[in-house]
Amino acid sequence: MSEVKLKLGIPGKYEERVVTLPEGEPKPYDADSKLSVVGSRHPRLDGFAKVTGQAKYAHDIRLPDMLYAALLSCPHPHARVKSLDTSAAENMPGVKAVVAAADQHVRFAGQYVAAVAAETLEQAERACRAIKVDYEPLPFVVDLEEARQPGAPKVFDNRDSNVRAADPTERGNLAEGFAAADAVVEATYKTQVQTHACMETHGLVAHWEAPDKLKVWSSTQGTFAARDNLARRFELGAENVEVITEYMGGGFGSKLGLRDFESAAVELARKAGRPVHLMVDRKFEHLSTGNRPNSVQVMKAGCTKDGKVTAWQVDSYGTSGIGGGAGVANPSVYDFPAVRKTSADVYTNAGPGCPMRAPGHPQGIFAVESMMDELAYKIGMDPVEFRRKNNSHPIRDAEFELGMKAIGWERRNQTPGAGPGPLHRGIGVASGRWSNVGERRNSRIQVRVAIHPDGGVEVENGAQDLGTGTRTIVGLLAAEELGLPVEALTVKIGHTSYPYGPASGGSSTAPGLAPTVRKAALLARRRLFEVVAPALQAQPEQLECRDGKITVVSDPGKTMDWKRACGLLGTTPINELATRSDNFDGWQAEAAGVQFAEVEVDVETGRVRVLKVVVVQDCGTVLDRLTAESQVIGAVIQGISYALLEDRILDRTTGVMVNPNLEQYKIAGSWDMPEIEAIMYDAAIGYNNAGVNGLGEPPVTPTAAAIANAVYNAAGLRMRELPITPWRVLAADAARRGGRS
Amino acid sequence: MTTPFTYLEPAGLADASRLARQEGAMLKAGGIDLLDEMKEGLVAPEKVVRLSALKGMDRIEVKNGKLRIGALVTLATVAAHKQVREHARILAAAAGQAATPQIRNAATVGGNLCQRPRCWYYRHEDFPCRKKGGDQCFAETGENRYHAIFAADGPCHIVHPSALGTALAALGGQILVFDGQKSRSVAVEQFFALPSVDVTRENVLQPGEIIEAVEIPSAKGKKSAYHKQRERLAADWPLAEVAVVYEVKNGAADGVRLVLGHAAPIPWRCPTAESYLSGKKIDAGAAAEAARLAMAAAAPLAQNEYKVPLFTVLIARALMAAEKGEPA
């Protein structure tokens, strides 16, 4: 153990902290760190391969003798499979294997019931239709409100009702809080179901290399989770299951574990004795692979006339279909002295929800930040000032300041909705929240760095790059430590034969990997210095490596280039494996982030156009400014799409999704994109030696709220339900004018 | 899911018509809509007749004050063509704003006019709706935010999808139909048919009949506008679409043709509004009153009431834009 002094915080608020580190731990990055490649604007290492099509996704894998699988889904929202006859399908041309789902009780329209592998995808699809299934349709419910009613059809017969309430939470004295309030707002906010809509649909290619040896190319955000799931499911040793995810086309939380239909493909491969390729179609992707649950949030809050929130109360419920986890992260962003919260999951006969980019947050923050706005306007206070009065997070406070300048906050409408004509412009604000500085202790994450006698360097970790730039930041961190250009390194990821890496959930990949990469690279560098020191007539600790050279710090004349130095290794490469150290204390573990949106509303047609979004976002150390900005921009795009367009629509009478495609399930496209300005806010936070906080999720959390608040500022219309469609804007406008339009 | 089919190359128009008359045969032009329908399992033709093999159907010409556009001309060409822009600028605008650049480069005039509706019940193989021979219109009591606000008696509540259909109706266009032996000219309004006529079809074409071309009286010098409103700007269908054409005689509107798309199962003309406007100078007041009249008979379903104020505004705006001579 050793003690080091760190300078942590943000400009104007630095603090010295003494932290205790385990032996061999690199000195953590802090405000005084002088970094050359880390924090630069480096293009993605695999960008070229991706845009030229050289990058091979699971979808692209073609093996000799490979079969294609197709799935048969149940068309009914609730049914029992009375019989399932595959004999006709088995005898169809090209068909090599058929399997049926274990679960014969189907609880949503689209649930997988059987799978076929055939020589071509078309043959497999045709054979699926030849499977005869006799369903006994059962009563069902797809509507959130109907499902809550007593006597509603039950999704699970073994439960008393469809409602599963979580324990309420309460803090402070609510009654006193409301009594102290000068203004109280009560409102109900609603959000819709959003599907992940990954560009690359779910699936894998399964290849049994031997009866007890399985190799799988999977579109997964957890290579090791997939491996362990497969090993359990097929009763194999984990060492005999290999999972490869060199590239993947998005997951957003929906690809964290092995799905039943994916197991089916592996089973088909075993049955047929040939590799099987399964990539689900877009309809199945919408129906069965997860979604962001909807929500209804009934809120009441009060504040004093000088802008302090005194009490906050929320009752929320939502449906995650046949899954759980519809709770919303609410109130969460600000400091409220008295809070009461209840929440409930409501089961419906719909596809299961699953984690989606900041689970619970965009929904919760849409409601909280809308209500903050309503309170601010009610007491006639600047909405930013109001928020700052209820915020104690120093980074968030600084970000408000920067964001106001960048958007030109003073340009907002002084009177919401004022001005002649149908077109109104306005600006809104909201703040986000998330945190992930890595596991506190006992992390299993390991990174291997090898230095070869020919000067080559390998950095290995088996985690996948979800699309967030993992490969690039791993390279940059190792390059920084070794004083080499990143192009001189070979980064190997996405393969379970490399050291253990984290699943990419909860923005955990960078805070898990970054400090471990540094540590492994440092160990390897020390070993190289031990070999090189005698040749430079120096001690190892007197050496540094920079710009591809190893040099004696006190005597720069004594130097040797990287390649020659590695030559001194003879025939034995350096091979260092580092395990992630436990976290130490830091300065601020929670990421904030603020967003300002400028919109134009046509109150006659109801159309909302987002003109500009400014994001000021922190994530501790910014490892690569380009990939960080692209995370932020991508999140804002997803947030705009959530705010204005996306909606999974289930037919109320049949329970079937009517828009399971990308035509009627509307996702914002390039023409809908405003100017997005991503300002990365640097903070030295500690906790791990790279000072990294997760970034994948925080910037998606406040976008919808900022847009809704901008619509209010522009048009004077308070939009309490997402998505903000033309008909909702027109209805709000008609209601304001006090009657039907 | 697609089923196997034979791909047939016709030797000429008559041959194409003969081939298309065979059991299980369908015509393919750009294939944008046909392939969508095949993949969803809505149609499974055993024979696909490749219209694009035909020569000479991709020409645009102006003769005797009429613009003639071959059925195989792509939307991209319609949008960019100098003579179309000169004689029928709202047609160029309608073509240029439809779908996406990729689609416009493949989609043809004939295919666009004959495309099947986008109703999500019709497009989903699990809904055996009336249009597919079933006995129910799921939209009537279901999810009908994008459905029709006119022709409420159904028995089907689709909206007319073709942007060209709406514009052509406003331009007073004719559709040249080849029946295997000879061609006949059908006014656009006679070409499209309400579901009450035959719920399984949207137009009057008989098996084996082929659209050869469309003919449009030149609208050069007339006032016109094409306006539409979408939810998103990329690759989205209109919520509402308005096309208007008229002449100005002695400072007043004459021969007004006001047509709505995505309002009814066919391009929807607004006769009361049209006759109200004839002989009037179009100003904001007249435009607003015409819009009101056009919407007077609207009978929205449970979720599409918003289309009434939306059309009201778009009609008024389109009239004013036409009057002021703003770009189509």
Ligand SMILES: Cc1cc2nc3c(=O)[nH]c(=O)nc-3n(C[C@H](O)[C@H](O)[C@H](O)COP(=O)(O)OP(=O)(O)OC[C@H]3O[C@@H](n4cnc5c(N)ncnc54)[C@H](O)[C@@H]3O)c2cc1C
């Ligand atoms: C995402 C998306 C957005 C779209 N947005 C719009 C839009 O905004 N506005 C719009 O108008 N359209 C839109 N479309 C529809 C598209 O424009 C049509 O599908 C396309 O124009 C069809 O033309 P095609 O030549 O490809 O027809 P095909 O698919 O080849 O044929 C369509 C049908 O017409 C028949 N047919 C074709 N040619 C003839 C002929 N000469 N005579 C008789 N029958 C014929 C075929 O048998 C077939 O039944 C959109 C489509 C998509 C996928």
